[in-house]
Amino acid sequence: MNYPLQQWIYIKRPQGRVGKQHYKLVESEFSPVLSANEVLVEAKYISVDPYMRIQQAEKNNWEQPHPLNTLQGAATVSEVLESNHSDFVVGDYVLGYTGWQTHAKVHGSDIEKLDPKKHDITTALGVLGMPGRTAWFGLMEVGKPRAGDIVVVSGAAGAVGSLVTQFAIRNGCKVIALAGSKEKCEWLTSLGVYQALNYKDYSDAASLAIQLEKLGGVDVYFDNVGGMITDAVLSVLNLRARVVICGQISQYDGGLDSPELAPRFLHQMLYKRASIQGVLARDYTHRMDEMIKHVGPWVEAGEIEFKTSIVQGFEQLPDALASLFGSNNMGKAMVKI
Ligand SMILES: NC(=O)c1ccc[n+]([C@@H]2O[C@H](COP(=O)([O-])OP(=O)(O)OC[C@H]3O[C@@H](n4cnc5c(N)ncnc54)[C@H](OP(=O)(O)O)[C@@H]3O)[C@@H](O)[C@H]2O)c1
Missing domain, CATH: 3.90.180.10 (Medium-chain alcohol dehydrogenases, catalytic domain)
Structure with a gap:
C-alpha cells in the first residue's frame, strides 16, 4: 500500500x-x-x-x-x-x-x-504523559510539599506548571502561580490558587520579590522558567525551602549557547538551609504507572483541569x-x- x-x-x-x-x-x-x-x-x-x-x-x-x-x-x-x-x-x-x-x-x-x-x-x-510525570514526581518527590507550604510555580499555566499547581493545591499547599497574561492568571485563580501573579507586571526581580515576601515567602519553588523570576524567588526563600529546577524556558531562545548572567544567589541558600535539585522526566519513566494510579482517577472524575x-x-x-x-x-x- x-x-x-x-x-x-x-x-x-x-x-x-x-x-x-x-x-x-x-x-x-x-x-x-x-x-x-x-x-x-x-x-x-x-x-x-x-x-x-x-x-x-x-x-x-x-x-x-x-x-x-x-x-x-x-x-x-x-x-x-x-x-x-x-x-x-x-x-x-x-x-x-x-x-x-x-x-x-x-x-x-x-x-x-x-x-x-x-x-x-x-x-x-x-496530563497522563511526560508532562504529568514531570509535574507529579518533581513536586511530590523533589519539592516534598507539606500542607500549608507556600509553593511558587513559574510557568504555572503551562503543561507542567498547571498540573504542579493543582497537585500542590490538592496537597493542602498555598500556591502562588506566576504566568504571563491576565487570562492565564484568571484561569489559575479559578483553580483555587492563593495568588496568581502576572510576572510581566513587575519591572524587575526586586519588585517581584517584595510582592512574594508580602505573601509569606517561599517554601517550595517549582521552576519552569528561570531568569528574572528565579532571581526574585531565591531572595525570599523561607527556612529549609526546596527549589525544584524543572525548566528554564526563558533561557532557551538562543540563550543556552551564551548563558545570561544572574546574581550570585548561593548565599541565600546558605542562610535558609535550602536545597536545590534538578528533575528530569526520563528518570521516572519506569514509574509511569505509579503516577497514573494517583492522577488517572482524578482525570476520570474531572477533578483535574x-x-x-x-x-x-x-x-x-x-x-x-x-x-x-x-x-x-x-x-x-x-x-x-
Ligand atoms: N525536567 C523535565 O524533565 C521537563 C519535562 C517537561 C518540561 N520541562 C520544562 O518545564 C517547562 C515547562 O514546559 P511545558 O512543556 O509545560 O511548556 P509550557 O509551560 O506550556 O511552555 C510554554 C510557556 O512558557 C512560558 N514562557 C515562554 N517563554 C518565557 C519567558 N521568556 N519567560 C517566562 N515564561 C516564558 C509561556 O507562558 P507565560 O505566558 O506564562 O510566559 C509559554 O506559554 C519548560 O522549561 C520545559 O523545558 C522539563
Missing part, C-alpha cells in the same frame, strides 16, 4: 527563536513492508515541547545536539493502519516517539496502546514549536494532523 508521507527535517541550528527557516518539509511516497512485530502508524497528534529547543542548542550540556538533516524527534499519538504484531490491530491508538512525520513504521515494543474509552487520547501527551492548545495542520509544526516561547498557549501544546 502507498501512503503520502510528509516529514519535517531539522536543517539549521537557530541562533534565537526557532521557526520554519530551520526546517525543510519533505514529501514522498511511502510503501512500507512490515517485518515481524512491526506496525504502521499514522500520526493524529504530534507534540511540540520546550526540550526540543534545548536539544537544538550547540552547547546544551544535556545531551548530544539534535543532529542536522534528520527528522525532528517528537512524541506522537497515532492510529494503527497495518499491523504485524499480535498486540495491535488496525484502528488502535498508540503513543510513540515517531517524530514530525505523518506515517511511520515502528516496532511494537516502541509503542504503547491507549484506551480512548477511558481517557481522551491527547492526555497521553499531557488540563487545557490543550491544539493547532490544526502538519504544516504548522515549526510555528507551533516557536509559539511555546511566546505567551499564547495554555496547557499542553500539540498539533492535530
Whole structure:
C-alpha cells in the first residue's frame, strides 16, 4: 500500500527563536513492508515541547545536539493502519516517539496502546504523559510539599506548571502561580490558587520579590522558567525551602549557547538551609504507572483541569514549536494532523 508521507527535517541550528527557516518539509511516497512485530502508524497528534529547543542548542550540556538533516524527534499519538504484531490491530491508538512525520513504521515494543474509552487520547501527551510525570514526581518527590507550604510555580499555566499547581493545591499547599497574561492568571485563580501573579507586571526581580515576601515567602519553588523570576524567588526563600529546577524556558531562545548572567544567589541558600535539585522526566519513566494510579482517577472524575492548545495542520509544526516561547498557549501544546 502507498501512503503520502510528509516529514519535517531539522536543517539549521537557530541562533534565537526557532521557526520554519530551520526546517525543510519533505514529501514522498511511502510503501512500507512490515517485518515481524512491526506496525504502521499514522500520526493524529504530534507534540511540540520546550526540550526540543534545548536539544537544538550547540552547547546544551544535556545531551548530544539534535543532529542536522534528520527528522525532528517528537512524541506522537497515532492510529494503527497495518499491523504485524499480535498486540495491535488496525484502528488502535498508540503513543510513540515517531517524530514530525505523518506515517511511520515502528516496532511494537516502541509503542504503547491507549484506551480512548477511558481517557481522551491527547492526555497521553499531557496530563497522563511526560508532562504529568514531570509535574507529579518533581513536586511530590523533589519539592516534598507539606500542607500549608507556600509553593511558587513559574510557568504555572503551562503543561507542567498547571498540573504542579493543582497537585500542590490538592496537597493542602498555598500556591502562588506566576504566568504571563491576565487570562492565564484568571484561569489559575479559578483553580483555587492563593495568588496568581502576572510576572510581566513587575519591572524587575526586586519588585517581584517584595510582592512574594508580602505573601509569606517561599517554601517550595517549582521552576519552569528561570531568569528574572528565579532571581526574585531565591531572595525570599523561607527556612529549609526546596527549589525544584524543572525548566528554564526563558533561557532557551538562543540563550543556552551564551548563558545570561544572574546574581550570585548561593548565599541565600546558605542562610535558609535550602536545597536545590534538578528533575528530569526520563528518570521516572519506569514509574509511569505509579503516577497514573494517583492522577488517572482524578482525570476520570474531572477533578483535574488540563487545557490543550491544539493547532490544526502538519504544516504548522515549526510555528507551533516557536509559539511555546511566546505567551499564547495554555496547557499542553500539540498539533492535530
Ligand atoms: N525536567 C523535565 O524533565 C521537563 C519535562 C517537561 C518540561 N520541562 C520544562 O518545564 C517547562 C515547562 O514546559 P511545558 O512543556 O509545560 O511548556 P509550557 O509551560 O506550556 O511552555 C510554554 C510557556 O512558557 C512560558 N514562557 C515562554 N517563554 C518565557 C519567558 N521568556 N519567560 C517566562 N515564561 C516564558 C509561556 O507562558 P507565560 O505566558 O506564562 O510566559 C509559554 O506559554 C519548560 O522549561 C520545559 O523545558 C522539563
